[in-house]
Amino acid sequence: MKTILKIAWRNIWRNKRRTLITIASIMFALFFAIVMRGFQVGSYAKMKENAIKSYSGYIQIQKKGYWNDKNINNIFEFDQQKILDLESDSRVNIIIPRIESFALASSGDVTKGVAVMGISPEKENKMTKIKSYLQQGDFINADDRSVLVAEELAKFLKININDTLVLFSSGYHGATAAGLFHVKGILKLPIPEMNRRTVYLSIAEAQNFFSTGDQFTALAFDMDNLDDVNNVEQELRLSIDQDKYEVMGWEVMNKELLQMIESDNAGGLIMIAILYMVIAFGILGTVLMMTNERIREFSMMISIGMQKKKLIMVVILELIFLTILGVIAGVIISLPLMIYFFYHPIRFTGEMVEAMKDFNFEPIMPMSLDVQIFIYQAIVIMIISLIAMYYPILKILKLNIVKGLKS
Structure with missing residues (x-):
């Protein structure tokens, strides 16, 4: 296994240009997904905080x-x-x-x-x-x-x-x-x-x-x-x-706000899903390129005695390495920006202020540093990469060595 890991690591750096393009595509895709989601989650948290801290409190006791x-x-x-x-x-x-x-x-x-x-x-x-x-x-x-x-x-x-x-x-x-x-x-x-x-x-x-x-x-x-x-x-x-008094939790007292957040969150998730589709096509395109231009290489390795399952393992590890590097780079470049906007949220001016007030929103867009944002986006990128691995696996399993050597 150690040998396979070494081969996979060396292989991704044989063509540095292709590797850097792949890492960059994953990095920027993750960057946009994290930042977009960070603003959404931050805005929702601010709305809840305003509702709880400025008015309702976490719990209220009232007359029934x-x-x-x-x-x-x-x-x-x-x-x-x-x-x-x-x-x-x-x-x-x-x-x-x-x-x-x-x-x-x-x-x-x-x-x-x-x-x-x-x-x-x-x-x-x-x-x-x-x-x-x-x-x-x-x-x-x-x-x-x-x-x-x-x-x-x-x-x-x-x-x-x-x-x-x-x-x-x-x-x-x-x-x-x-x-x-x-x-x-x-x-x-x-x-x-x-x-x-x-x-x-x-x-x-x-x-x-x-x-x-x-x-x-x-x-x-x-x-x-x-x-x-x-x-x-x-x-x-x-x-x-309980015949005289009623205990109300903040979720009950702010039901309309939570429904609005849920609705807006659904729209935000659709936008993220569209972004993920773009990411998926980008990763798939890279995998297609990596696989098809290496058909002769795969054929030679199999012809000199390498088992197909080991070759598949090498290719899978290559894609895993590329994805991990892209994810790490995406988190690294997004973190400073998120920290900045966490302490210096975007404050709207002009007509945007009135538009947000009409919807009863404070004209401010804060950032969230919730670690789950990073974890969820990284997991989705990893899943997309795992799905993309299906193509090279299928290609190697169906590979005709004679045709491959002539390609």
Whole structure:
């Protein structure tokens, strides 16, 4: 076997030009496949991160039925000691209380329906990093009567910091909710839809505005490890009264996003498949060339006593060596580019920004460094090469030595 390996290795370097062309074709094909897939997976991961970290959290506890009927009357009171006990779980970073409802926001003669979110500023910032989105003004405090307004909404309402925002809504059990609020800061949120319609208050002020007392619409859980979510979710269901409360995982709360990602991923896989077809024809063409121009060589080797199965083994090893070299080269040239775009994602400008916002996407294209991207693409290239090996094997098995020597 050692001798066959040596022969195969030497054979691929007998014609350096052909070898380098083959390696280059595999290298560039793998490079494009890895980079294309890296951008796709990176974009999907960013969408999920935005949805989880900027809004839903990994898990939420809500009053039963709230998700399907987001009414201010569907609120609940949750024991503070129970919250502290849940936060003591090492898998849970923090539990964030929220009040969410809708209101009419008015400034001058401009009015718009908005989402009002009552938050615990310090806790909310630990999960969503909301303070980092502050474009103008200052962040709110727990006892603040001021509001934070999303950037696009502020532009629509033509308001700025230190202006007054009027909010009208229906409070708990039909109570009238109305108030004048000082605009303390302007936020640029990563989710375009939220950036067009969100107003933030401190949770104490939101509870006062909607007359809810010490009740919430949701408790959002922040966690470090996505793999722990299902276990924590199941444990929560067992520890609470399921007739009163409902535990929602991030996948359920972001079902539409996941469906969109799945649909887009299918389109991306079709593009990758087309690229693989081009790669397959390129590798097959190289194998055809390598095989047909060596018919006389194969005939001579068989005529001097080399068994066909050993010759087949040599040819297979040659193609394996070429594929491995091409795969290694493809990974090496793609890695620096992927690392660069991982730390410096593509940020769209001009009309592309508005087009992406219309689809509720953040106008950014990040890169993923998930090792599975490299492994999957390398495996596919290896499989294509293995399929291409069928031709030289068949050619050697059917080889007519006399005709081959005359060729």
